Amino acid sequence: MAQLGKLQKSKTSVVPKRKSILxxxxxxxxxxxxxxGLIGQILFYYIPTGASIVMPFKDxxxxxxxxxxxxxxxxxxxxxxxxxxxxxxxxxxxxxxxWFLFVGPICNIIxxxxxxxxxxxxxxxxxxxxxCFPNFMSMVVISFITYAILSPRFGVLNDIRSFxxxxxxxxxxxxxxxxxxxxxxxxxxxxxMGSMLYFAALMGIDSTLYEAxxxxxxxxWQQTRYISIPHLVPIFCLMLILGSPGLIGxxxxxxYLIPRDVQTLYPxxxxxxxxxxxxxxxGSYAKGAAVGFLQSICSTILILSSNFVVRKVSPENSLF
Amino acid sequence: MSAIAVKKRKVRLPAVLLNTFFILLSLxxxxxxxxxxxxxxxxxxxxxxxxxxxxxxxxxxxxxxxVFHNPSTIIRAYGVTFFTATASTALGLVITGLSAYPLxxxxxxxxxxxxxSYLLSMLFxxxxxxxxxxxxxxxxxxxxxxxxxVPAMCASGYSVFMFRTFFxxxxxxxxxxxxxxxxxELYIFFKIxxxxxxxxxxxxxxxGFVGGWNNYQTALIYIRDSKLYTLQYLLNRILNxxxxxxxxxxxxxxxxxxxxxDIKKAAPTESLKFAMCVVAAGPMICIFPxxxxxxxxxxxxxxxxx
Numbered sequence: 032m033a034q035l036g037k038l039q040k041s042k043t044s045v046v047p048k049r050k051s052i053l054x055x056x057x058x059x060x061x062x063x064x065x066x067x068g069l070i071g072q073i074l075f076y077y078i079p080t081g082a083s084i085v086m087p088f089k090d091x092x093x094x095x096x097x098x099x100x101x102x103x104x105x106x107x108x109x110x111x112x113x114x115x116x117x118x119x120x121x122x123x124x125x126x127x128x129x130w131f132l133f134v135g136p137i138c139n140i141i142x143x144x145x146x147x148x149x150x151x152x153x154x155x156x157x158x159x160x161x162x163c164f165p166n167f168m169s170m171v172v173i174s175f176i177t178y179a180i181l182s183p184r185f186g187v188l189n190d191i192r193s194f195x196x197x198x199x200x201x202x203x204x205x206x207x208x209x210x211x212x213x214x215x216x217x218x219x220x221x222x223x224m225g226s227m228l229y230f231a232a233l234m235g236i237d238s239t240l241y242e243a244x245x246x247x248x249x250x251x252w253q254q255t256r257y258i259s260i261p262h263l264v265p266i267f268c269l270m271l272i273l274g275s276p277g278l279i280g281x282x283x284x285x286x287y288l289i290p291r292d293v294q295t296l297y298p299x300x301x302x303x304x305x306x307x308x309x310x311x312x313x314g315s316y317a318k319g320a321a322v323g324f325l326q327s328i329c330s331t332i333l334i335l336s337s338n339f340v341v342r343k344v345s346p347e348n349s350l351f
Numbered sequence: 352m353s354a355i356a357v358k359k360r361k362v363r364l365p366a367v368l369l370n371t372f373f374i375l376l377s378l379x380x381x382x383x384x385x386x387x388x389x390x391x392x393x394x395x396x397x398x399x400x401x402x403x404x405x406x407x408x409x410x411x412x413x414x415x416x417x418v419f420h421n422p423s424t425i426i427r428a429y430g431v432t433f434f435t436a437t438a439s440t441a442l443g444l445v446i447t448g449l450s451a452y453p454l455x456x457x458x459x460x461x462x463x464x465x466x467x468s469y470l471l472s473m474l475f476x477x478x479x480x481x482x483x484x485x486x487x488x489x490x491x492x493x494x495x496x497x498x499x500x501v502p503a504m505c506a507s508g509y510s511v512f513m514f515r516t517f518f519x520x521x522x523x524x525x526x527x528x529x530x531x532x533x534x535x536e537l538y539i540f541f542k543i544x545x546x547x548x549x550x551x552x553x554x555x556x557x558x559g560f561v562g563g564w565n566n567y568q569t570a571l572i573y574i575r576d577s578k579l580y581t582l583q584y585l586l587n588r589i590l591n592x593x594x595x596x597x598x599x600x601x602x603x604x605x606x607x608x609x610x611x612x613d614i615k616k617a618a619p620t621e622s623l624k625f626a627m628c629v630v631a632a633g634p635m636i637c638i639f640p641x642x643x644x645x646x647x648x649x650x651x652x653x654x655x656x657x
Contacts, residue, residue, distance in 0.1 A: 058460045060536035061453035065465060068450025071505025072468060079477030079485045086481045097484060145372065148363040154370065160640055161377040164384070167639035169565030169583045172632045175590060175625065176383040179390055185402035185621060187386060219379065251364065276474065283568065291591060307479045311572070316480050323478025334474050 083327060086320040107321035116297075117306070117322065124302040127210070127286075128278035131217055136270050138218050139225030140263055144255060146226060147233045159230075162223035170284035177216060177289050209290060209299045216289055217282070228270075229263050236262050268341045275337040276330040280304065384636075391415070391625035398621045414626035424577075424585065425630060432582040435499035436563030442504040444556050448548075450506045451514030452540050457523065473508035483572060493573040499581070503563060510555045517551040518544060557642050564635060582631045589627050 082097050087107050089100040111117055142162075149155045165173060180187050183201035192199055202208060236258065244254050283304035290300040303326050310319030363369075382405060390403045394411035401408050418425065453459045454466060477485075487493035492501065521544065529539050545552070567583035574580060580588075588595045 055460065057456075057458055057530070057536065061456060061459045062461060064449045064453050064536060064540060065461070067446045068506040068511070069465075071446060072472065074490075075502045075505045076472045076476070078489075079482040080475070081477075082481035082485050083477040086484075091484075093488070096488065097481070142376075145364070145369060148369055149373065150363060150366060154373070158373045158377055161380045164380050164636070164640070167561060167636055168632060169567060169586075171565075171567050171583045171587045171590070172387075172628060175387055175586070175628045178590060179386050179403050179625070180383065182403070185398055187403055187405075190402055190404070273473075288587065304479070308572075311480050311483055316484065319480040320478065323480055327475060327478055331475055 083320065083323060086317065087324040089317065091317040091320070107317050108325075110318065111321060111325070116301075119298060120301050120303055120306045123299065124279055124281050127213070127302060128281055130210075130214065132271065132274050132278055134214060135218060135221050135225060136267055136274075138222055140229050140260075140267070142222055142226040143229035143233060143263070144259060146230050147259065159223065159227065162226070164223070165220045166224050170288045173216065173220065174288040174291065177212070178291070181212070203291070203293050204295060206296065206299045209296060213285060213289060213300070217285060220285075228266060232263055232266055233259060264345065265347075268345065272334065272337050272341060275333040278333050279326050279329040283308065387625050388629055391622055391629045393622055395620065395622050403621075411622070414622035415630075417623055418626050418630055425582075425627065427578060428580050428582045428585045428631070431496065431499075431579060432564060432566075435496060435581070436560050436566075439500045439503035439563050440556050440559040442500070443506070443510075443559055444552055446504060447506040447510045447555065448514055448545070448552065449540065451511045452518055452544055453536075454511070454515045455518035455521075456526070469506070469508040469511050473512075479572075487573065494575050494579070496579055498573045499563070499566065499569055503559075503566075510559070513555055514548075514551055517548055521547055561639065586628060586631050589624055 086097055088102055088104060089097065090103045090106070091097070092100045095101075146155060146158065149158065179185075181202045183189065183199070183203065186202075188202065189199040202212070240258050241254055244258060249257070281302040281304055286300055286302050287305050287308065290296045292305075293300075303322065307319050307323055307326075310316075310322070385405050386403060389405055389407045390398065391414055392410055392412070393404070393407040394409040394413060397407075397409035397411075450465070454462055456462075483493075486498065486502070490501075492498040525543060526539055529543055534542070565583055566581055567587055570579070570581045570584035571587070574584070
């Protein structure tokens, strides 16, 4: 024991003392490079985030400002639990979020696995390029497309329906169909880039694994199941963690533009971001801030818990 | 010969089945775009009677004539969009690159703090209304062109980590050699790091530009002045508000109110919307796919951990 202590003592004396910051010129210069980014972070990340934490507990008054307004405790939150529309909004947000969190990546994985089987390189490139088109269009342009298809008077959908001998419908009045439409648009949008991510991972797999499996007589499904899919799990996990704020956040673009902000559709298309946007337009700042605060809390819990789950299942794939 | 034989990687699904599937899937992407183009080329009467079609029922350039009859609004929107997307991307690249470079250096002692901070900003953020109040009341950004540029140019966590991953692949001995020769870090960044990392600058820059080009939300929340509309926001208003569309057609002309009314009645509405859409989105959709490789490169943020 005494020897060990001696050893440790001698070791500490060998390790060079950490330079003081005054003498560590390199770090000082590097710190200087960070400063523009740091200022940006403080101004456009920390201050708005700070305001988001403080504002829900204030009776916001434009003249007094965010910090100057009087504290009112939890008053902004009491109405939330009485509100009916907010309950509906929360239910929509969470259900869509949960659904999209899994349906998107799963479709992406399936497409990536299928693309992996395409032999011709030129065909492969073509398919990938075509599927990536929506990434270069804004959601506004996509809303033009959905309008061209769904429009009750002129839309292609009703043409097809009348061709098949069915009566025309006005999609903008039929509530149950909207979850389907929004899912289709969401998957359609994301599949190009999303599958590319998984495809890149598949391309990186050592081909000798497949050769060995083939020699052992593994079928196509077995190769997919035991070689390809396990290699996609890390990305899937990462996407799950990074995507989990979407559970409570949702995509404003998708839910605001595709249903064209039609009021009768709110029961199935209204989610937190669109709700908050309306609160902003109406000028009910304090209440909106309170809802936003709850949203942030929920998304924090979601990230931490999804990271926790991933860390339990496969520790090397967790984010932190 | 056997050495250059095609590597037999694995059992594949039957090619015919696969290709049929992907051709059908591709049609799901191509046909909707054809629909938009065809509609813009159809005469208004044909739309009113027959609706939208993949192929123009009655070919007409009337809608495009109306768009270019009074093009000032759309040209202005093009200008605003191009300027803001370029400016925010260029400034953003410099700032992001500068902040990511120190994080890639092993001897930077504040690395952990900055990495944690960027990771935080990726995962949690301020909500819409307080952010709006801070931007508009304290920074006075609302209804100015700066609201497009200033918040977008500050370093986002994703791009910082993309840069950092790339910078880490540059051998550190290069920097040490430069330091021995007496180079300062700023000099190293501009003279060594940037020339070696054009690929990542192109990737992040292109992504930022596409984001800026397709931005309509900022205009929706912060902009009242129609002179500062981005292209996408202009399009959104055109699709949803017929009145706005009509005010664009008549413009601020010296025509009598009655003559203006006549123009409003005669002008196409549905085909005009789609013509606007093609004029606004078309050029970029044609250009962007050529840069696709920059878009997909570095998509993997898997190396965030660190």
